[in-house]
Amino acid sequence: MARMKFLCDADRCIECNACVTACKNEHEVPWGINRRRVVTINDGKPGERSVTMACMHCTDAPCAAVCPVNCFYTTADAVVLHSKDLCIGCGYCFYACPFGAPQYPKVGNFGSRGKMDKCTYCSGGPEPDGSLAEFEKYGTNRLAEGKLPLCAEMCSTKSLLAGDGEIIAQIYKERVVKRGYGSGAWGWKTAYRETIAS
Amino acid sequence: MIKGTAEMPKLSARLRFIVGAMALALIVAVAAPVTAQQRNPDSSVNPTASSVREDQLLNELDRISGRCTIPDQKACTIEQPAGRDWRHFHEVTLRWIGAISILGMLALLVIFYLVRGMVRLESGRSGRVLVRFSVFERLVHWMTAACFILLAISGLNITFGRPLLLPLIGPDAFTAWSQWAKYAHNYLSFPFTLGVFTIFLMWIAWNIPNRVDVEWMKRGGGIVGHDHPPADRFNAGQKMIYWIVVLGGTAVAVSGYILMFPFYGTNIAGMQVAQVVHGVAALLFVAVMLAHIYIGTIGMEGAFEGMWDGTVDVNWAKEHHRVWLEKEIVEGHVAAPPPKGKMQPAE
Numbered sequence: 001m002a003r004m005k006f007l008c009d010a011d012r013c014i015e016c017n018a019c020v021t022a023c024k025n026e027h028e029v030p031w032g033i034n035r036r037r038v039v040t041i042n043d044g045k046p047g048e049r050s051v052t053m054a055c056m057h058c059t060d061a062p063c064a065a066v067c068p069v070n071c072f073y074t075t076a077d078a079v080v081l082h083s084k085d086l087c088i089g090c091g092y093c094f095y096a097c098p099f100g101a102p103q104y105p106k107v108g109n110f111g112s113r114g115k116m117d118k119c120t121y122c123s124g125g126p127e128p129d130g131s132l133a134e135f136e137k138y139g140t141n142r143l144a145e146g147k148l149p150l151c152a153e154m155c156s157t158k159s160l161l162a163g164d165g166e167i168i169a170q171i172y173k174e175r176v177v178k179r180g181y182g183s184g185a186w187g188w189k190t191a192y193r194e195t196i197a198s
Numbered sequence: 199m200i201k202g203t204a205e206m207p208k209l210s211a212r213l214r215f216i217v218g219a220m221a222l223a224l225i226v227a228v229a230a231p232v233t234a235q236q237r238n239p240d241s242s243v244n245p246t247a248s249s250v251r252e253d254q255l256l257n258e259l260d261r262i263s264g265r266c267t268i269p270d271q272k273a274c275t276i277e278q279p280a281g282r283d284w285r286h287f288h289e290v291t292l293r294w295i296g297a298i299s300i301l302g303m304l305a306l307l308v309i310f311y312l313v314r315g316m317v318r319l320e321s322g323r324s325g326r327v328l329v330r331f332s333v334f335e336r337l338v339h340w341m342t343a344a345c346f347i348l349l350a351i352s353g354l355n356i357t358f359g360r361p362l363l364l365p366l367i368g369p370d371a372f373t374a375w376s377q378w379a380k381y382a383h384n385y386l387s388f389p390f391t392l393g394v395f396t397i398f399l400m401w402i403a404w405n406i407p408n409r410v411d412v413e414w415m416k417r418g419g420g421i422v423g424h425d426h427p428p429a430d431r432f433n434a435g436q437k438m439i440y441w442i443v444v445l446g447g448t449a450v451a452v453s454g455y456i457l458m459f460p461f462y463g464t465n466i467a468g469m470q471v472a473q474v475v476h477g478v479a480a481l482l483f484v485a486v487m488l489a490h491i492y493i494g495t496i497g498m499e500g501a502f503e504g505m506w507d508g509t510v511d512v513n514w515a516k517e518h519h520r521v522w523l524e525k526e527i528v529e530g531h532v533a534a535p536p537p538k539g540k541m542q543p544a545e
Binding site: 010011017020032034037038039040041042043046047048049050051053062065066067068069070071085086087088089090091092094095096097098099100113181183184185186187189190195 | 248249250251252253255256262263264265266267268269270272273274275276277278279280281282284285288289355356357359360364369370372373376377380457460466469470473
């Protein structure tokens, strides 16, 4: 089985936000929730770069470690998923996540955050693959259909790569060698405890 | 005046020098990254290659933020590896603190009970009682206590439920229970905070440390042996409990409300700190309250009725709170001894 990862080549990202829009549309994500977002660093200054970020599906994921009800699980493809039936909306994953991936449908207080929502790597949840119940809670399950996450698939500059970690790392390495620079595999050190030499 | 004007040119010259030095330093500092610019193989500067780098940003700051176009501006922070530290605290440090303080306190109390046993009323019961706690005081105490117990159980569930309870009852039952426990934890915080605040106001007058407490502490409160050092309405040990409740209660309330109202004046890092404070303060609070519950129930004869019925035996007051009893007698709050020969209730 593959070890699925995301890699954002920030030297290619043009901040078009198509990945954000594609994700919201594909999964019919409710208002206020952004499973993926594009952030521009050093905006308007020399060396500005845009990075798209969502759940990185970490190795030894911190969210899963701190969850008081153990609602997270890792699939055979190393995708970190969670069960909304088990989630109690306590917010602990949100304190632990280095990438701000967990989102809550309610902004309300008194602990009424609602069930946590996050990027599923387009692979649904614990319900049967492709079922309506799965779609309503987690969105579509593209991975079960043999397709990669839509955000990466439709990235116009192929800045956002999704797929097996070794393959996308190789693609990135070749790009860095060819053009002579790279701003780094954003989040890889934190998520996977490895970097791609650039 | 003349002296002042004479020194003016000197001062402005010095000022010019300082400003000039600072400007130079600034220029050097700003210019420095230029040398770090990446160059093409033919050693010309590649303008698109001089980008921000993730590892460099993470070294400079503990998180990476930028500008984003979605309304939720919190999403503009893309990386904050500090969650790793908080995770270690939550998974390891907090559990050790909890296990040592709570199990340690329980072990101490069991050993103390086996060695010392219940602190008996040495002079027996006099049959005369005096009011120790008013209805209002008892109401506030038990409201706070009931909230505390439920808050403690639901709070311990968050930290220890997953390794201890989840394997026993299964994920569905554990989630159902934890969901209710979370709601209880959030909503009971309000009566609990009100109770702590009322306790602070209604007993502060009796809880200012004074000379009697020094003597009481020196004699170890008479815990070991059969000593009965004098004490006012509250002895030094009770005063410590009072201040732990007031200060510990404030700490858990403030940190708890910060967690309950996310992003009101805090960010993720602030909430991590609040959770650390909340967890440590609450676990130590539970450990101290175990000792309080022990001494108020099986630890001391005649103590529990003071908070339950509101009255204590005069002999109990004589042994444990002599100074207070004397004051109560002077103020006429203690009934005269019953006439001899009258029927006493058999107890």
